[in-house]
Amino acid sequence: MDMIQVYIHPTCEIWNSISNRTLQNISHLKNLVTPIIDNVKNYGDVALKTYTRKYDHADIKHIQVTEEEFNKADMQISNCFKKSIEIAYRNIKYFHEKQMHEETPIEISKGVFCWRKIIPIEKVGFYIPGGSSPLFSTVLMLGIPGNLSGCKNIILCTPPNKNGEIHPSILYTARYVGITRIYKVGGAQAIAAMAYGTESISSVYKIFGPGNSYVTIAKQIVSQRGIVSIDIPAGPSEIAIMADETANPEFVASDLLSQSEHDPDSYILLVTPNNQFWIEKVKKELKKQFLDIDKKQDIVEKSLKKSKIIVLSSLDECLTLINQIAPEHLIINCKNASYWGEKVTNAGSVFLGNYSPVSAGDYASGTNHVLPTYGYAKFYSGVSIDSFIKKITFQKISKKGLKNLSECINILSSEEGLLAHKKSINIRLKNEF
């Protein structure tokens, strides 16, 4: 069987089926997750400890990570790791701090002042999955904009291993970005704890972070209940590469592979007007590089089998398909990459040219790696400072200013049949009428 599927000049129907990655139907999990949430709501820490015993096989005395545990982690961390975190931190911070835009009051008309004030969300919670990959990079991607935005209360939940421990790289990175309230709890129970609060964990207003299906559906449930908001509905990782004949097949294959190791359900596309000869080179490279991989081979193989090379007649057509797809990551590996980049309307994050692999943005170039999947890039942005703030409008109007607006408001509110609205204006100005 071939390692990747190839579609040559597909029909419109095939375009649609390529673009369409239907949301995983995880609604059957709702019946499993709802009682977990309600038990945490009702029984607090006792429920958390029970679920941690059941699902993480760990007996936890103190849910919150202690100072000693942070210090122990610190000693386990190599200097070269610390140095790398420092570099990534600096770049991510530098990129995100330019996203703050203060606005000044505007005098709309004489005596009518209006403005927006940026206010950080008071308390936020991060979920970081456990398992084989300790996702400290996501701690950076959430913690840095969270802190920059001025959020004062940031907590983090992550499941412990069987010995009740958190991976030292997560503890080190969290403390590095200023997060010291870390709780050893995972899964739907962690989401419930952050939404409702327990004796140990205070509730938050917004929950961020990736997770498995249980975590995803728990986030959906608590947000639908109106208790908290959530970042972006999370799905398997996605990449689309748009390549012309100037693209190096070796590089292209390595980018396809790098996305495939995330998840067997990763969504992977190469869209190109190139000829069969170039495509064969990519396929050959894919096989060669696949054999070089000595970790996660099963995941890579599964996701590669579902991945696709789409051959279209021009770069213009390639971009039309890509904008229809709205991929999480888009590499434009073409001559005049910037020209084509200007035409992108739907994507999470765009990587231009031969030397901009997605891995750079995943860790260290400065951009955020928490991005919309499933085509959500049509209407959502990735995580940024914006995700951690609200903007409240203010107005201060003088008597004179109100008088100037009053005729307009009188006429419009009468037309909408809202006479008490009109009255609230006129009662203030009655000496003037």
Add this chain to the structure above:
Amino acid sequence: MDMIQVYIHPTCEIWNSISNRTLQNISHLKNLVTPIIDNVKNYGDVALKTYTRKYDHADIKHIQVTEEEFNKADMQISNCFKKSIEIAYRNIKYFHEKQMHEETPIEISKGVFCWRKIIPIEKVGFYIPGGSSPLFSTVLMLGIPGNLSGCKNIILCTPPNKNGEIHPSILYTARYVGITRIYKVGGAQAIAAMAYGTESISSVYKIFGPGNSYVTIAKQIVSQRGIVSIDIPAGPSEIAIMADETANPEFVASDLLSQSEHDPDSYILLVTPNNQFWIEKVKKELKKQFLDIDKKQDIVEKSLKKSKIIVLSSLDECLTLINQIAPEHLIINCKNASYWGEKVTNAGSVFLGNYSPVSAGDYASGTNHVLPTYGYAKFYSGVSIDSFIKKITFQKISKKGLKNLSECINILSSEEGLLAHKKSINIRLKNEF
């Protein structure tokens, strides 16, 4: 029976019950709304016409409003209404156009350029309810930022009356703000049409606008299906007034009343450290002004009966309660209103001083009136330019730039066990190693 409830120095439990406006349980409507959505998805215009006959008692030949209908509406509109729309339009536009912030590329390190590009959401749809009040003001509040943000495709759905007509003030205002694709369809069927598209109505990526319970749940369903996004979950109108002894009881009563005419479920609070004497004056004014009202008296009476005066020991305590409540509208009618305004952390829109009634912001001062209710102001902002745009991150890295980042990425990706990520960097630099 008293017109308004009074709580003097309530306990902590009462605070919580005051803050808590539980989401209306409209989940029982799901079974009614889901088949409407699916029928529109499957049968398109035929389903729309059937539902319009059933629910709006109108037989519609052409779903889309014609040029002739716009022209006819234009002739029915008075010059003073046109003049008022012009003033409101100018103010709202002036306030919103200051919300655009272009960002320039940043050189994160030598050869590593990152930036965010603002892109309007490609196509959006507005829902404007029918009924007795033609909400043309909401057409302004959605249409102006929609247009300013650069959205090219804006459509609007609103139910027709029995004669198959749309209120001329809605048609006039829509065309004034540049919206000419208006469809005579209301309720859940309108939401379904904008989400899935029909022969007449093209699908959109984001749906905005208020509506009854059917509309609200339809918006929730299509957004949960991942088809579109929606603005803010909408609920009954809310006001909190914080007043000290400098506040005029007449003005305060008029503001409470103006909110009460929106909905029998309006959420209305006056929070004050003032004495019984002042409170009695407010209550007397409420009664007096209530008797003056000759429209919507039943709605006003119902909502006033549920409204509350909360007496606390200080303005500081008042503000603590208000931040816990996160009201949609907040009037601060106190000495040093700006000082207290600085301490607000959770509210949709804040009105400072004696001459800043909510009605001003509802129509004409420039701020947006589509605001978060139900305490959502803790984590959501009202509608603004931000609601109509996405921000895509871009990066362009030179070979040299990638080389400088490579050690950091190698170390971090190895620690996360993502070796194909590492490979995608090193394969590009192999001549250098």
